[in-house]
Amino acid sequence: MNELRVLSIYEGFFSGGARILHSDVVRGLSGGAQRHAVLSIEGEMHREATRQPMSDDACYRALTAAGVPVSALRDRFGGEGREDAEAGSREGGHESGGGVFSRSELAATARATAAADVLLSLKEQPLALLNQAGLPYRPVVVCLHRSDPENQGPALDALRAAVAAGRVRACVCCAESTRAAYVAAGIPAELMHVIPNGVDLLRFRPDAVRRAAMRSSLGIAADAPVTVFAARYAEMKNVPLFLRAARIHLGRDPGAHVLMCGAGMTAENPELTADITAAFGDAPGLLRRLSLLGVRHDMETVYAAADVVSLTSSSGEAAPLCLIEGMMCGAVPVATDVGDCAELVAGHGFLTPAEAEPIAAAWSRAAALAADFAPALARSRERFSQTRMVTAYGALIERVHQDAVRAVRPARRRTRTRAGVPYGA
Missing domain, CATH: 3.40.50.2000 (Glycogen Phosphorylase B;)
Incomplete structure (x- = not known):
């Protein structure tokens, strides 16, 4: 044949x-x-x-x-x-x-x-x-x-x-x-x-070794709540909204950390640095707990280190890969209501309005309830x-x-x- x-x-x-x-x-x-x-x-x-x-x-x-x-x-x-x-x-x-x-x-x-x-x-x-x-x-x-x-x-x-x-x-x-x-x-x-x-379920899975190694490399404590934002720098991703939520979250929880990765998520991107200045201008000290990682080829490790995977997009999304990969690594999803996010997040995490305060509050709640969501995330693996x-x-x-x-x-x-x-x- x-x-x-x-x-x-x-x-x-x-x-x-x-x-x-x-x-x-x-x-x-x-x-x-x-x-x-x-x-x-x-x-x-x-x-x-x-x-x-x-x-x-x-x-x-x-x-x-x-x-x-x-x-x-x-x-x-x-x-x-x-x-x-x-x-x-x-x-x-x-x-x-x-x-x-x-x-x-x-x-x-x-x-x-x-x-x-x-x-x-x-x-x-x-x-x-x-x-x-x-x-x-x-x-x-x-x-x-x-x-x-x-x-x-x-x-x-x-x-x-x-x-x-x-x-x-x-x-x-x-x-x-x-x-x-x-x-x-x-x-x-x-x-x-x-x-x-x-996604590849052998690659994207909870991994305590990767979690510990990634956190250690960034100087993050084992019990610190970590939120990851995996996206390219594009208007539809609503990066300014994410950063406003990060400013509230980091200011409220002195142990929390935020990771940003993807194309354009580096200090070499002048638009991103302008967004960061706008969000953190009154509290530059908080930026010590915000890491810009750029394009990563080991996203399974980044997600394994996180408690929460966040999406703040305003348009365009369908079934965002970041949410699926993050969930399969054990991170609780928090997303705005765009595309199929409501269906993806249902029973696994939280859907939020496109407002910084509710998003920051949902990150804290998701990190605190990560263990409670773990069984539902495990049961959904075959679906993805x-x-x-x-x-x-x-x-x-x-x-x-x-x-x-x-x-x-x-x-x-x-x-x-x-x-x-x-x-x-």
């Missing part, structure tokens, strides 16, 4: 939950009945005040270590590849949905897609490339990870165009809030398939299994491929004649 060839298209490699999850799916499905590869439009991204070359990205390294071929159309963001694309546009290249692609980039894309049976688009942004005229037809599965399609710039228009053209054969929604939002935006409900996010998620993705990809094959076969059976000789049978 021939392997099913699947090509994933990424806008680029940069720190974020959607890329982590998708890369886990690709690694999980490779080597069995499916053969996966990844094509990234950009070879380097600059986001959240952080330069992120593809070769330095943890997902890229994990994929290539697993034997998954990964390539990029452009060497670096804003560099030679972008200049070549702009030149191609002037010389007759194509522009669609915010993307400008040169002839050489389209030729490379055509070769890559021709070698695949099914295409996976990580979010809707890569559809600006896949919508270009002249590319081989392959059924596309779009993997959607947000709950605010109207705030995605031209990407929603690119998704609508791909659906109208018949390229998109299915959309994976990581949450019910994602499905509802995209259906409301005009994407046909019959294309939507909800596959909840999952990565194996379940990967299996569901694999089945959907196979179904999309088989539907495409069945759609082509009747057309091939139809015969026409040229000079009395049947052809095309």
